[in-house]
Amino acid sequence: MTSGAGVVTGAAGPRGLVRDPEFRRLLFTRFAAQWGDGVFRAGLAGAVLFNPERGANALAIAGGFAVLLLPYSVIGPFAGALLDRWDRRRVLIFANLLRGVAILAAALAVGLGASGIGLFALALAAEGMSRFIGSGMSAALPHLVPPAGVVTANAFATTLGSVIAVIGGGCAIGLRALFGPDNAGSAWTTSFAILGTLAAAAVAARFRKGVLGPDTVDEPTNPVLAVARGFADGARHAWRAPSVTAGFIALFAHRASFGASLLVTTLLMRNYFTNDGVFRAGLPGLGQMVALGGAGLFLAGLLTSWLLRRFGRLRVVPGALLLAALAQSALGLPMLLPTALLASFLITGAGQVLKLCVDSSIQLDVADEARGRVFALYDTLFNLTQVIAVTLAALFVPDNGYSPGLLVAATICYLLGGAGYLLATRRAARA
Numbered sequence: 001m002t003s004g005a006g007v008v009t010g011a012a013g014p015r016g017l018v019r020d021p022e023f024r025r026l027l028f029t030r031f032a033a034q035w036g037d038g039v040f041r042a043g044l045a046g047a048v049l050f051n052p053e054r055g056a057n058a059l060a061i062a063g064g065f066a067v068l069l070l071p072y073s074v075i076g077p078f079a080g081a082l083l084d085r086w087d088r089r090r091v092l093i094f095a096n097l098l099r100g101v102a103i104l105a106a107a108l109a110v111g112l113g114a115s116g117i118g119l120f121a122l123a124l125a126a127e128g129m130s131r132f133i134g135s136g137m138s139a140a141l142p143h144l145v146p147p148a149g150v151v152t153a154n155a156f157a158t159t160l161g162s163v164i165a166v167i168g169g170g171c172a173i174g175l176r177a178l179f180g181p182d183n184a185g186s187a188w189t190t191s192f193a194i195l196g197t198l199a200a201a202a203v204a205a206r207f208r209k210g211v212l213g214p215d216t217v218d219e220p221t222n223p224v225l226a227v228a229r230g231f232a233d234g235a236r237h238a239w240r241a242p243s244v245t246a247g248f249i250a251l252f253a254h255r256a257s258f259g260a261s262l263l264v265t266t267l268l269m270r271n272y273f274t275n276d277g278v279f280r281a282g283l284p285g286l287g288q289m290v291a292l293g294g295a296g297l298f299l300a301g302l303l304t305s306w307l308l309r310r311f312g313r314l315r316v317v318p319g320a321l322l323l324a325a326l327a328q329s330a331l332g333l334p335m336l337l338p339t340a341l342l343a344s345f346l347i348t349g350a351g352q353v354l355k356l357c358v359d360s361s362i363q364l365d366v367a368d369e370a371r372g373r374v375f376a377l378y379d380t381l382f383n384l385t386q387v388i389a390v391t392l393a394a395l396f397v398p399d400n401g402y403s404p405g406l407l408v409a410a411t412i413c414y415l416l417g418g419a420g421y422l423l424a425t426r427r428a429a430r431a
Contacts, residue, residue, distance in 0.1 A: 032199035035167065039171055065386070106119065107187045137157075151356070175192055215368055216369065238377060253420065269286050272402055279341060304356045324346070333404055
């Protein structure tokens with residue numbers, strides 16, 4: 001069977017997909033880039049949140065999350081227009097190289113003890129390139145697999161990529177133990193992320209020109225105008241696909257809830273929890289939380305395709321929101337270290353199911369010439385929602401993180417998201 005750029009792909013299962021050399025190449029590009037993402041984010045988090053030479057309260061931590069999440073909220077809608085007009089192979093190569101430069105600059109700033117706007121600006125640049133790269137790979141995937149294999153391929157690639165990012169974070173924790181927790185050690189740890197970006201650029205360079213799309217490469221005579229229209233174009237095409245609109249509502253409810261609980265958990269790990277047998281507080285505790293979250297991501301990747309075939313999207317999405325709400329209230333509210341870690345496993349897994357459902361909706365229900373812009377809009381709203389949630393939570397949470405009221409609000413947000421999704425699907429049924 002032939003997809004987008006003429007790549008022939010046979011079986012729709014993971015084993016059949018990985019036999020295709022072009023799909024494997026996209027997979028390895030993703031793995032290298034996301035390993036670098038994991039190293040960079042964990043290195044930066046260690047430098048800002050768990051560095052004895054720096055202090056961090058709730059608002060400072062919220063600012064750190066904003067650095068990791070806001071970049072694509074600012075440039076995403078506009079860069080998305082370029083993903084639909086420029087050869088995505090070239091985009092992946094040069095975006096990875098530019099990200100490498102930004103990573104080295106950020107690592108140098110950490111080593112020199114920089115903080116505030118200067119460090120944040122460099123981190124913003126690095127993360128902005130990362131989101132651009134991620135959207136490019138998502139928009140390119142339907143060119144390498146047949147429509148029947150998109151859900152499976154997306155679950156396989158996205159989930160394993162997320163697990164690789166978790167492994168990158170674990171590598172950063174190990175490097176931090178080797179180099180030390182001070183500014184110099186944090187700088188060396190963060191700088192190792194460049195290995196992932198260089199590897200991703202090298203693998204992407206092996207794609208044949210045009211194989212990743214778009215089908216029609218339109219080099220705009222006025223790039224500024226093309227960029228400026230990205231936001232409106234993405235919103236219009238997303239609205240025309242009711243399944244995408246409904247998925248956005250569900251996923252944004254998750255990100256708002258997840259953002260508030262992430263801030264609470266980070267503060268609890270830093271200032272409230274103490275070591276409890278095999279369960280650790282501090283940065284090692286966050287490492288355990290990320291590892292369990294990675295396990296949830298992996299399980300979601302294994303189950304999502306089967307769940308969609310067995311129950312359909314109309315049941316799977318509300319079910320995932322309900323599971324997250326139950327985990328948030330039953331396991332998060334006690335604010336005990338073991339139950340918080342288990343909540344991380346369940347909530348992250350449920351969130352991954354939601355994300356895979358929305359990704360497949362965009363890949364299947366949005367035309368190729370607009371897919372990059374819709375993914376860019378998706379990333380923008382996705383991250384902006386979490387930044388707003390974290391910032392609002394920071395205004396109310398105490399520095400030790402003990403805030404049952406915030407977790408109750410997060411639970412309610414999940415339930416409202418489920419109700420909103422079901423209402424939005426009525427428009428899909430009428431369309």
